Amino acid sequence: MPSRDGSHAATDQVEIDRGPCVLGVPLLLADSITEVVTRGKGRVVVSGSHGGASAARHALQARPLLSVFNDAGIGKDAAGIAAPALLQAQGLAACAVAHDSARIGEARSTLEEGVTSRVNTAAAALGARPGARLRAWLLSAPGAESSPARR
Numbered sequence: 001m002p003s004r005d006g007s008h009a010a011t012d013q014v015e016i017d018r019g020p021c022v023l024g025v026p027l028l029l030a031d032s033i034t035e036v037v038t039r040g041k042g043r044v045v046v047s048g049s050h051g052g053a054s055a056a057r058h059a060l061q062a063r064p065l066l067s068v069f070n071d072a073g074i075g076k077d078a079a080g081i082a083a084p085a086l087l088q089a090q091g092l093a094a095c096a097v098a099h100d101s102a103r104i105g106e107a108r109s110t111l112e113e114g115v116t117s118r119v120n121t122a123a124a125a126l127g128a129r130p131g132a133r134l135r136a137w138l139l140s141a142p143g144a145e146s147s148p149a150r151r
Helices: 053-062 076-088 107-113 121-126 134-138
Strands: 013-015 027-030 044-050 066-070 093-097 116-119
Touching (some): 044 053, 053 066, 066 076, 066 107, 076 093, 076 121, 093 121
Parallel strands (some): 027 044, 066 093
Antiparallel strands (some): 013 027
């Protein structure tokens, strides 16, 4: 979110202090997926990173339950959304939010404003859906209509 002077503060790593997300695990925000290699295992990692192949390599090292990226406008040869497919090949859930819904490089914007644009099969099994607001899905109460527990 913009500060009073209009600049955008970096998130660094922030573990959301609201208890587990709807998937029952901690939610970790990181402006770059590179920041979670040692802390991401088994968590939901919401990053501000593009969803390219290099980002997928870092997510593979971290092995989160779910990795969230920015689609970065998709790009040439769909390079901005390579990560969900690469992670799916390893059985890992991943999705991306639309570049025009959240600021690239800012995890808090990804969580607060992001609308999913791409979802791999593993993420869909967790309840991710294209067109859904990321925050509404991940921070919904277990009894909420949109939560996986209600399906």
